[in-house]
Amino acid sequence: MDITRDTTEEEKRKRVVLALVLSSYLVVGIDGSLVITAIAEIASDLHLGDMAMSWVQNAYVxxxxxxxxxxxxxxxxxxxxxxxCISIVLFCIGSLGAGLSQTAMLMIVSRFAQGVGSAAMAPAALGLIMDYFQGKERVKVVAWYGSISGLGLCVGLVLGGAITSYGxxxxxxxxxxxxxxxxFAYAAKWLHRENTVKARLDIRGTILSAVAVFTFVYAIDGAKSLWMWLIVSSICLLIFGxxxxEAVFPIVPGCLFFSKNRCNGYVARLLMIGALMGYNFAISIFLQNGFGFTSLQTGCSFLPMTLTTFCGALAVPRLVGKHGNIPVLLSGLMMLVIGFVWLAQARCDGPYLFAICLPxxxxxxxxxxxxxxLTNLGIEGVDSKNTGAASGFVNVTHQIGGAIGLSLMVSTSEGISDCDMRFHHxxxxxxxxxxxxLAITIFIQSLNVTIAKEKKDRISH
Structure with missing residues (x-):
């Protein structure tokens, strides 16, 4: 056996896996943000009313x-x-249907198919990282994986603006x-047929989780009977628990919550994504209404954030290797707090460089x-048979956090007519x-330190 050849083959396989993971996350990120800038043109061409127009985005979400x-x-x-591979096919079919749509119904169904494809693709991609990469390699790949989300958003906004303006x-x-x-071609050729868990899908849990998340997101995403949908979601969640x-092979194993660090990762991620998703929406409106930017200019105005997100992600592997996940996470959260407090002072008549670009x-x-x-904490210490479940839960907190943050900002600022005050809010x-x-992370880590110290004292005595 040629060991050198096997090593080279495996390294090439890892590069292909990395390309597939990053490409999938980039495509999903671009698609999610592209519709934001293109929705007016879509509504005009397909003669969509307000309800149908909202469902073009809601169906996907x-x-x-x-x-x-x-x-x-x-x-x-x-x-x-x-x-x-199945998720790629679903996303492809949904994209084809959306691109060729002549009616509101076909567009909404196609967007739903894209959403189902994305729902399978995102946890599968994170699971592939856990399958193929370990140690320092995994830290580096997860950092790139995280940075692609911001890059996808910016590319989607710029692409959406350019397409609606020129095509x-x-x-x-x-x-x-x-x-x-x-x-699909590369995935079919290069991905291993890995060992699977011999178990049946928890059908009851799957249906209940889908209904619970569906009704919750719908409730906070503009449903008229808000409390009715929230009650339905709560009941489904209680039954789901x-x-x-009782399930032999649950879709959300209880062991995921045995670790304080994993719980820290889930809750902090939900809050952070809520802030960032609401911010992306609010600043897009602010730049167009307050600064008079076009869709293309608005997309391009995100470039400072995109470039620094990528630079920050590139520095993460070295920083995590030297200081650990928690100090790096705390530094990032503190920068975000300062950035948002700074942005809260922005005014429509202020200079873009100081008021928007620097924060x-x-x-x-x-x-x-x-x-x-946050991703590292969310998948920390998970065994191989629960890799997909952990990956799915990380992405669920991401999705729900975004919906909560966006809904919270839109609903609480609805009565504010002044552009500056609305953005400040x-x-x-x-x-x-x-x-x-930030506070939850500090609290949990302080708790971990206290428990570790008590354990050490018990052992010494």
């Missing part, structure tokens, strides 16, 4: 959030290669076709430093959410 937990567990049961919005969806077909405790740089570095440690909420994430 609800499917993405509702099927994420099931997507993570399916990877454990049937293999991440199989699930990743047809349809190309924003159709460009996914060659990308996803190429991803009971079902999962954006801080927010970019903060996001780049914090995202990877949203940035204060973002700063509060990040401050809560």
């Amino acid at each position: 609800l499917a993405f959030g509702g099927f994420m937990l099931a997507g993570g567990r399916l990877g454990d049961i049937y293999g991440r290669k199989r699930l990743f 047809s919005w349809r190309w924003g969806f159709l460009v996914n076709i060659p990308l996803t077909l190429g991803m 009971k079902v999962e405790r 954006m740089i801080l927010i970019g570095f903060g996001q780049g430093l914090a995202m990877s440690p 949203c940035m204060v909420i973002a700063a509060i959410l990040i401050s809560l994430a």
Whole structure:
């Protein structure tokens, strides 16, 4: 056996896996933000009313959030290669349908298919990182994985603005076709058929989790009967908890919550993504209404944050290796707090460089430093049979956090007509959410230190 050849083959396989993981996350990120800038053109061409227009985005968000937990567990049961390939096909079909849509119904159904594909693709991609990379390599790949989210957002906003300004919005969806077909070809060739867990999918848990997340996201995403949908979601969640405790192979194993660090990762991630998602929406509106930016200019204005997010992520592996996840996470969260407090002072007649660009740089570095440690905490110490479940739960907290943050900012600022005051209000909420994430992280780590010290004292005596 040629050991050198085997080593070279495995290294090439890792590079392909890395490219697939990053490409999948980039495509999902671009698609999610592209619709924000293209929605007006889509509504005009397809003659969409306000309700249909909102469902073009809601269908994607609800499917993405509702099927994420099931997507993570399916990877454990049937293999991440199989699930990743199926998710690519679903996303490709959804993109084709959206790009060719002539009616509101076809567009909404296509967006739903894209959401289901994304719900399977995101946890499968994170699971592939856990399968193929260990130690310092995993820290580095997770850092890149986290930075791609911000890059996808910026590229999507710029691409959406450029397409709506100079071409047809349809190309924003159709460009996914060659990308996803190429991803499918490489995935089919290079991914291992890994060992799967011999178990049945928890059907009751899957249905209950999908309904609970679906109704919760719908409730806070503009449902008229807010409290009715929240009550339905709460009831489903309570029943889901009971079902999962009795299930032989639950889609959310209770062991995920035995670790304080993992719980820290889930809660802090939810709060941070809530702040960032609401911020992305609020600042896009502020720049267009207050500064008079076009869609393309608004997309380009995110470049300072995108570049610094990427730079921060590149520095994470070295910093985590030297200082550990928690100090890096705390530094990132503190930068985010300062950035949002700074942005809260912005005014429509202020200079873009000082009022928007400089705090954006801080927010970019903060996001780049914090995202990877949060992901590392969320999957820390998980055994191989629960890899998909942990990956799915990390992505669910990401999705739900974004929905909560966006809804909170939109609903509480609805009655504020002044552009400056509305933006100030949203940035204060973002700063509060990040401050809560910072406080929870400090509290849990202080608790860990106290417990470790008590254990050490007991052993010494």
